[in-house]
Amino acid sequence: MSDFPQTGDTMPDVAMETPDGGTVKPSDFRGRKLVVFFYPKDNTPGCTTEAKDFTALVADFEKAGVALLGVSKDSPQKHRKFIAKHELKVPLATDAESGGLSDALGVWGEKTMYGKTFMGMIRSTYLIDGEGRVARVWPKVKVKGHAEEVLAAAQAL
Numbered sequence: 001m002s003d004f005p006q007t008g009d010t011m012p013d014v015a016m017e018t019p020d021g022g023t024v025k026p027s028d029f030r031g032r033k034l035v036v037f038f039y040p041k042d043n044t045p046g047c048t049t050e051a052k053d054f055t056a057l058v059a060d061f062e063k064a065g066v067a068l069l070g071v072s073k074d075s076p077q078k079h080r081k082f083i084a085k086h087e088l089k090v091p092l093a094t095d096a097e098s099g100g101l102s103d104a105l106g107v108w109g110e111k112t113m114y115g116k117t118f119m120g121m122i123r124s125t126y127l128i129d130g131e132g133r134v135a136r137v138w139p140k141v142k143v144k145g146h147a148e149e150v151l152a153a154a155q156a157l
Contacts, residue, residue, distance in 0.1 A: 005105065005134045011036075011126065012104035016071060016093035019079040024069065024093050026101075027132060033066040033157055034128040035150055037141075038095075038107045040121040042074045042082035046143045050123070051088050053147035058089045066154040071095050071102065072121055107139075127153055 005011070011034075015025040026034060037054065039047040054061075054068055061068055070092045074082070079092040095102045102108035102121060111120040125138040127150065135157050138150070 005126075005137070007134055007136065009134050011128045011132050011134055012101060013132070014096075014099075014101040014104055016095050016101060017076050018091070018093055019076045019083065021076065024091070026128060029067045029069075029128070030132055031130050033064070033130055033135075033154055034069065035061065035066055035125060035154060036069045036071060036101075036128065037123075037125040037150075038071050038102055038105075038121050039123055041072060042078045043085065046123070047072070048082075048086060050141075050143045050146065051082070051090055051092075052086055053143070054150075055087070055089045057147050057151050060151055061154065064151070064155045066151075067091075069093055073097065073100075073102070073108075125150055127157065129157060 011026045013025050013027045015023045018024050039050055041047055051070055068090045070090050073095050076094050107122045107124045109122055123141040125141055127136040129135045136153050
């Protein structure tokens with residue numbers, strides 16, 4: 001995981017597709033703090049819990065001046081269904097198949113499950129300051145309590 005940018009590095013500015021067919025990139029949030037959380041797949045248990053945990057804290061993040069953005073490789077159509085099914089309030093984005101933000105950050109990589117090795121999204125979170133620099137990185141996130149920990153760090157920034 002040495003590909004992760006370090007604290008103080010500028011967040012790569014790669015455009016991603018939004019569920020409504022638009023695009024979003026980290027620089028769109030300049031002037032305010034941003035939390036970008038990368039997760040493997042819509043509608044899987046851990047990813048659903050993580051998205052719902054961030055959704056439950058949206059008002060607290062907004063009060064702290066922090067924007068949220070969840071990112072996976074799922075299609076905009078899958079994101080729309082995921083948002084509707086779980087009443088998510090967190091904006092989601094679709095990262096490119098290759099050469100996307102997850103590639104630039106090194107969070108798309110080799111994973112192992114049940115003895116099989118495959119390429120997948122490594123659950124990771126980035127806290128970005130108002131100037132677009134990485135303030136904190138959470139590599140290989142464990143979901144339980146994560147959204148609260150990120151909120152506390154964002155409030156302290």
